[in-house]
Amino acid sequence: MGKLLLLLVGLVVLELTVMIEVGSVIGALPTVGLLILTAVLGSSLVRSEGIKTLFSAQQKMQQGEMPGREVMGGIMLALAGLLLIIPGFVTDFFGILLLQPWLRNKLADKLVGSSQFRMQMGGFQAQQPPFGADSIDGRQDNRGGTTIEGEFERKE
Numbered sequence: 001m002g003k004l005l006l007l008l009v010g011l012v013v014l015e016l017t018v019m020i021e022v023g024s025v026i027g028a029l030p031t032v033g034l035l036i037l038t039a040v041l042g043s044s045l046v047r048s049e050g051i052k053t054l055f056s057a058q059q060k061m062q063q064g065e066m067p068g069r070e071v072m073g074g075i076m077l078a079l080a081g082l083l084l085i086i087p088g089f090v091t092d093f094f095g096i097l098l099l100q101p102w103l104r105n106k107l108a109d110k111l112v113g114s115s116q117f118r119m120q121m122g123g124f125q126a127q128q129p130p131f132g133a134d135s136i137d138g139r140q141d142n143r144g145g146t147t148i149e150g151e152f153e154r155k156e
Helices: 002-026 028-062 068-086 089-099 101-112 115-121
Strands: none
Touching: 002 028, 002 089, 002 101, 028 068, 028 089, 068 089, 068 101
16 A cells, blocks of 8 residues: 555656646646547547457457456546546556557456456356357347247226
């Protein structure tokens, strides 16, 4: 806990130092405007990248594969969004780095390939589409189950 607190205090001091330096070069109002602009543009980019990641995860699940890379990519996109919303140029830099698909995929592959992640997943092997889906429209696969037929009448 002490290391995390020290890291956060160091980050705040670094951010303030960089903001003061940038403000002394371009002025206070343009610095604030630049910080607001990076937050707005960053959140827009996080949204579009998140939608791409969601569609990719859905495709993998429909193919019966585990979307490990996409899950990790989504976590990194959430972290990128948080870093971009926090006012400061240093956090914006790291947030923009996490928005880069090549870097995000490389980090996700490394994290998904780690033994810790595999242990958490319990060696999941997809033998069938997830959730028992029989087709893309999500109908349940009832083979081997009990079917009860009957008639009903609506009374109003």
